Amino acid sequence: MSDYKALQEAVLKGDIKTALEQTQKAIDAKDVARDVLDNGLIPAMDEMGDRFAKGVAFVPQMLRAAKTMQECVKLLQPLFAEGDITSKGKVLIGTVKGDLHDIGKNLVAMMLEGAGFTIVDIGVDVSPDKFVEKVKETNPDIVGMSALLSTTMPAMPETIEALKTAGLRDNIKIMIGGAPVTEKYATQIEADSYASDAGSAVAKAKELLGIS
Amino acid sequence: MKEVQTFRPRLKVLGKQQVDAIHASALEILATMGVKMEHPGALAMLKNAGCEVFNEDWVKIPAELVEAAIKTAPKKFTLYDQNGNPAMPLEDGNSFYGTGSDTNFTIDVETGERRPTVIADVANFAKLVDGLDNISFNMSMANAQDVPVKDIYIHAFVAMVKNTNKPMVFIADSGRDIAVIHQIASAIAGGEEKFRAKPFMLNYSEAISPLRFPETIVDKLIFCAQKGIPLCLPSGSNAGGGAPVTLAGAMAMGIAENLAGLVIHQMTNKGAPFLFGPNVSVLDMKSAVVSYGCPEWSLSQAALADMRDELYGIPTWAYAGASDSKVMDAQAGAEAAFSIYSAMLAHANVIHDMGYLEYGSTSCLEMVTMANELVAMSRFFAGGIPVNDGTLALDALKRVSGTPGSMFLMDDHTFEHFMEAQFTPKLLDRSRYDAWEGAGSQDMYKRCNVEAKRILDEHEMEPKSKEVLEQIDNIVSK
Numbered sequence: 001m002s003d004y005k006a007l008q009e010a011v012l013k014g015d016i017k018t019a020l021e022q023t024q025k026a027i028d029a030k031d032v033a034r035d036v037l038d039n040g041l042i043p044a045m046d047e048m049g050d051r052f053a054k055g056v057a058f059v060p061q062m063l064r065a066a067k068t069m070q071e072c073v074k075l076l077q078p079l080f081a082e083g084d085i086t087s088k089g090k091v092l093i094g095t096v097k098g099d100l101h102d103i104g105k106n107l108v109a110m111m112l113e114g115a116g117f118t119i120v121d122i123g124v125d126v127s128p129d130k131f132v133e134k135v136k137e138t139n140p141d142i143v144g145m146s147a148l149l150s151t152t153m154p155a156m157p158e159t160i161e162a163l164k165t166a167g168l169r170d171n172i173k174i175m176i177g178g179a180p181v182t183e184k185y186a187t188q189i190e191a192d193s194y195a196s197d198a199g200s201a202v203a204k205a206k207e208l209l210g211i212s
Numbered sequence: 213m214k215e216v217q218t219f220r221p222r223l224k225v226l227g228k229q230q231v232d233a234i235h236a237s238a239l240e241i242l243a244t245m246g247v248k249m250e251h252p253g254a255l256a257m258l259k260n261a262g263c264e265v266f267n268e269d270w271v272k273i274p275a276e277l278v279e280a281a282i283k284t285a286p287k288k289f290t291l292y293d294q295n296g297n298p299a300m301p302l303e304d305g306n307s308f309y310g311t312g313s314d315t316n317f318t319i320d321v322e323t324g325e326r327r328p329t330v331i332a333d334v335a336n337f338a339k340l341v342d343g344l345d346n347i348s349f350n351m352s353m354a355n356a357q358d359v360p361v362k363d364i365y366i367h368a369f370v371a372m373v374k375n376t377n378k379p380m381v382f383i384a385d386s387g388r389d390i391a392v393i394h395q396i397a398s399a400i401a402g403g404e405e406k407f408r409a410k411p412f413m414l415n416y417s418e419a420i421s422p423l424r425f426p427e428t429i430v431d432k433l434i435f436c437a438q439k440g441i442p443l444c445l446p447s448g449s450n451a452g453g454g455a456p457v458t459l460a461g462a463m464a465m466g467i468a469e470n471l472a473g474l475v476i477h478q479m480t481n482k483g484a485p486f487l488f489g490p491n492v493s494v495l496d497m498k499s500a501v502v503s504y505g506c507p508e509w510s511l512s513q514a515a516l517a518d519m520r521d522e523l524y525g526i527p528t529w530a531y532a533g534a535s536d537s538k539v540m541d542a543q544a545g546a547e548a549a550f551s552i553y554s555a556m557l558a559h560a561n562v563i564h565d566m567g568y569l570e571y572g573s574t575s576c577l578e579m580v581t582m583a584n585e586l587v588a589m590s591r592f593f594a595g596g597i598p599v600n601d602g603t604l605a606l607d608a609l610k611r612v613s614g615t616p617g618s619m620f621l622m623d624d625h626t627f628e629h630f631m632e633a634q635f636t637p638k639l640l641d642r643s644r645y646d647a648w649e650g651a652g653s654q655d656m657y658k659r660c661n662v663e664a665k666r667i668l669d670e671h672e673m674e675p676k677s678k679e680v681l682e683q684i685d686n687i688v689s690k
Binding site for chain 1: 498
C-alpha cells in the first residue's frame with residue numbers, strides 16, 4: 001500500500017492538479033481504487049471536517065477540498081470493483097413551498113456531498129406533493145427541508161403530513177433547518193433532526209443513519 | 213470676524229474613477245447578463261421598451277433605460293410622521309436612524325432570556341422608538357409567532373401604528389397584504405391622496421441575489437410606484453454568498469439589481485420616490501452567517517453614499533447599530549458604535565437595523581436604547597466645530613486670565629454655552645466610582661434595561677383618534 005500523504009495534502013490544500021497527479025500515480029502503481037479512497041481521500045476529508053469544526057478552516061476551503069476529492073473519485077471511478085463505492089446515504093433536499101431562498105440549502109447540500117452523501121437537490125419552492133413525488137422516485141434515506149422565512153416554516157409540517165399520508169414517513173429520516181427553525185420546532189412537528197448550520201448538518205445526518 | 217462656514221465631517225471612501233468603474237460594471241451586468249424577471253407584466257413592459265428577453269424570463273436592460281430611470285427618480289423626498297409633519301427630509305446627506313425588520317427571537321426585557329417573538333414585542337419596540345429622541349423611524353423588529361401567518365405583516369403594521377406616530381418602514385408579503393396596509397395608512401393620513409402627498413411609510417422589499425426578481429416582489433414594487441409609497445429594494449447581495457466575495461463586485465451586482473428595480477419603478481410612475489441601495493454585507497466564511505457587525509457593510513454603504521454624491525443623487529438605504537453578538541455585551545457595543553459613527557460620517561440617509569443582535573436573528577430593546585445614545589454621540593461629532601467669535605471665546609479668556617483665582621467653570625461664557633458646546637450622555641456613565649457603586653454598580657446593559665422599561669412604563673404616545681382606530685379595525689376585520 002502506498003503512502004497517501006502527498007495526496008491528502010493536496011486535498012487539504014484544494015490543489016486539484018496535484019491531487020489528480022497523485023491519484024494517477026497511485027493508479028499507475030496498481031493501487032486498489034478502494035484503498036486510494038479509504039486510506040487517502042476520506043481521511044483527508046475527515047481531517048478537513050475536523051479543522052472546520054475547530055474553526056481553523058473556512059467554508060470555501062472545505063468546499064474546495066470536497067471538490068478536489070470528487071475530481072479524484074471521478075478518476076478512480078472506472079477502477080472500482082462492483083459494490084465498492086458505498087455512499088454514506090442518499091439525502092433528498094429542498095427549500096419548502098413559498099420560499100425561494102437557496103443559499104443555505106445549497107451550502108448544506110455541498111457539505112453533505114463533501115462528506116460522502118449522495119445528494120438529490122430538488123430546488124426551491126417545493127410543494128409537499130413534489131416532496132412526496134420525489135421521495136417515491138429517488139428513495140432517499142434522509143429528507144432535508146429548509147426555510148429562511150418564518151412565514152414559510154409551516155410548509156414543513158405540511159410536508160411531513162403529506163409524507164405520512166403517502167405512507168412514506170417511516171422509510172425516511174427528516175431533517176430540517178433554516179434561520180427561524182429551532183430544535184424545539186423540530187420536536188414539535190415531529191421531524192427527526194434539526195441542524196443549526198451546514199457543518200452540524202453533516203454530523204446530524206451521520207447520527208441519523210448511525211454511521212461515523 | 214467674518215462668518216466662517218462649519219465643515220461637516222465627511223467620510224469619503226471612493227474616488228470618481230472608482231465610482232464610474234463600479235457603475236459601468238453594473239450597466240454591463242444589466243446589458244449583457246440581464247436579470248430573471250418572474251413578473252409577466254414587468255417583463256412585457258421591458259420588452260415593449262426594447263429590452264431583449266431570453267431564456268423565458270431573463271431580460272437584458274440597456275444602459276439608456278437605466279440612465280433614464282436614474283434621471284427621473286427624485287433626488288430628494290420627505291418622509292412625514294403619521295400626523296402629517298415633515299420628519300425625515302431625505303436630502304443633503306441627512307442621516308436618520310431606525311430599527312430593523314422581522315427577527316425570530318428577542319431578548320425578553322424582564323427575564324433577559326432569548327425567546328421567540330410575539331406581536332406584543334412589535335408593540336413594545338414601536339412604543340420604545342416613539343419615546344426615543346434619536347430614533348427617527350420604526351420597523352417591526354419581530355416576526356410574531358402568535359398571529360396567523362397569512363396576515364402577519366398586517367398584524368405587525370397595526371401593532372406599530374397603534375404604538376408610534378413616527379415614520380415607518382414596513383414589510384408586506386405580496387400584492388394582497390400591501391393593499392390592506394396601504395388602506396390603513398390612507399385611513400391614518402385622512403385619505404389616499406393625503407397619504408400620497410405626505411407619505412409616512414416606506415416599503416422594504418428584497419430581490420433575491422443573484423439577479424432574481426420573484427413575481428410577488430415586483431407586484432409590490434409596481435403597487436408602491438402607483439400609490440406613491442416610497443420604497444427601497446435592497447437585495448441580499450452579501451459578499452461571498454449572494455454576490456462576489458470582493459466588495460467592488462458585490463456592490464456592482466447589488467447596484468445592478470437596484471437599477472433593474474428602479475427601471476420598472478420609474479417606467480410605472482416617473483418621479484415616484486425610490487430609496488437606493490443594496491445590502492452589501494459579507495457571508496462569514498466560518499459560520500456562513502450574513503454578518504451584521506462587520507466593517508465591510510459600513511464600508512460598502514459609505515461607498516454607496518459616494519456614488520450618490522458623484523453620480524446617482526438618489527437618497528440611500530443603509531444599516532447600523534446592530535451586532536453579531538448573542539448578548540448585549542462589549543462586542544455588541546463596539547460593533548453598534550462602529551456602524552453608527554461610520555454611517556453618520558458617510559452621510560448615509562435612511563439607516564435601519566438598530567437594535568439587532570445575533571446577525572439579525574434576535575432583537576433587543578436595550579440595544580435600541582443604547583443605539584439611541586450612540587446616535588446622539590455621533591450626531592454631535594458629525595456636527596463639526598463651529599468657529600466664530602462666540603466659540604473662539606477670546607472675551608472669556610480675557611476675563612478669566614485678568615481675574616486672579618478665576619476659572620472658566622465659573623465664567624458666564626461657560627454657563628451660557630455648555631449645553632450646546634458639550635455632548636451630555638444619558639446612559640454612558642461618567643459618574644465617580646462611589647456614586648456608580650451607590651447606584652447599584654450597573655453596567656451599560658443594565659442601565660439600558662432600566663431605561664427601556666422606564667420608557668415602556670411611562671411614555672405615552674399621542675393617541676390616534678377614535679375614528680381612525682375604528683377604521684383600522686374595520687379594515688382588518690374585513
